[in-house]
Amino acid sequence: MGKPLINTKIIQITSGRGPAECCWVVAQILKHFLEAVNSKGIDYKILQREKGIENMTLHSVTVQLKGNNLSRFLSQWTGTIQWIGTSTFRPQHKRKNWFVGLYEIRKSEQFQILEKDITYQATRSSGPGGQHVNKVSSAIRATHQPTKMQVLVMDSRSQHQNKKIAKARLQEKVAEVQLEALQSGIKNQWKNHLSIERGNPIKVFKGKDFKRNTIVKDFKKQRCALKNELRNQLKN
Structure with a gap:
C-alpha cells in the first residue's frame, strides 16, 4: 500500500x-x-x-x-x-x-518556492569590510523568476553560505507577498459570505x-x- x-x-x-x-x-x-x-x-x-x-x-x-x-x-x-x-x-x-x-x-498560490524558479548571480560585496571583501564576488543576488522578486545577500565571505541565506530570505519575501494576495482574495471571497447562512448550522x-x-x-x-x-x- x-x-x-x-x-x-x-x-x-x-x-x-x-x-x-x-x-x-x-x-x-x-x-x-x-x-x-x-x-x-x-x-x-x-x-x-x-x-x-x-x-x-x-x-x-x-x-x-x-x-x-x-x-x-x-x-x-x-x-x-x-x-x-x-x-x-x-x-x-x-x-x-x-x-x-x-x-x-x-487557493492557487503555493507557499513553497522551487529551486528551479530561482536564479543566482554572484556580485561583489560592498560596504564595511573594505578592500578585502571587494576582491571576491561573494555576494549573491537571488531572483524568483515567477514573481521577479530579488534579494541581495552579503552576510558571509562564503558564496555558498550567502546562497543558502538568499534562498531562505527569498522564500520569506515571496511567502509574505503571497499571503497578502491570499488575504486580499479572502476579503473578495467574503463578499459572497456577508450573509452567513443561519438555517442549517x-x-x-x-x-x-x-x-x-x-x-x-x-x-x-x-x-x-x-x-x-x-x-x-x-x-x-
Missing part, C-alpha cells in the same frame, strides 16, 4: 459582519477547532489573525492545515457554526443565537463553557410521530 496523500488546505473562521459577540465566538471556535486538529495529528499554522474590538475576540483567523484526509475532517466543520448563549458584552441583550462561519479558502455550541449541543429535536419529532402512528394502528 502506498503512503497516504498529504495535502494542504487553508480555512478561515470569521464573524462576517457580526458584532463583538460573534468575534468572541470566533475565538472560542478557534480553540475547539485546533483541539480537534491536534487530536487528528494534523499540522497547522496560523497565517493571519484579525483582532476584534473587545479583548480576547477575533474578527477572523486564517489557518493553514497539512495532513491526510483533510476533506473528510473539514466536512465536519465547514459551514455555519451557531452559539446559543447570553452576550458577555451586553447581558441585557435579548438575542441568544449567534452565528459565525468556517470556510475553506480555495454544521455545529451548535451553547453556554459560557461552550459545550457542544447535541441536536436531538428532529429525531424526537420522528420518534413521537412513530409512536402516534403505532398507537393509531393498535386502536384500529
Whole structure:
C-alpha cells in the first residue's frame, strides 16, 4: 500500500459582519477547532489573525492545515457554526443565537518556492569590510523568476553560505507577498459570505463553557410521530 496523500488546505473562521459577540465566538471556535486538529495529528499554522474590538475576540483567523484526509475532517466543520448563549458584552441583550462561519479558502498560490524558479548571480560585496571583501564576488543576488522578486545577500565571505541565506530570505519575501494576495482574495471571497447562512448550522455550541449541543429535536419529532402512528394502528 502506498503512503497516504498529504495535502494542504487553508480555512478561515470569521464573524462576517457580526458584532463583538460573534468575534468572541470566533475565538472560542478557534480553540475547539485546533483541539480537534491536534487530536487528528494534523499540522497547522496560523497565517493571519484579525483582532476584534473587545479583548480576547477575533474578527477572523486564517489557518493553514497539512495532513491526510483533510476533506473528510473539514466536512465536519465547514459551514455555519451557531452559539446559543447570553452576550458577555451586553447581558441585557435579548438575542441568544449567534452565528459565525468556517470556510475553506480555495487557493492557487503555493507557499513553497522551487529551486528551479530561482536564479543566482554572484556580485561583489560592498560596504564595511573594505578592500578585502571587494576582491571576491561573494555576494549573491537571488531572483524568483515567477514573481521577479530579488534579494541581495552579503552576510558571509562564503558564496555558498550567502546562497543558502538568499534562498531562505527569498522564500520569506515571496511567502509574505503571497499571503497578502491570499488575504486580499479572502476579503473578495467574503463578499459572497456577508450573509452567513443561519438555517442549517454544521455545529451548535451553547453556554459560557461552550459545550457542544447535541441536536436531538428532529429525531424526537420522528420518534413521537412513530409512536402516534403505532398507537393509531393498535386502536384500529
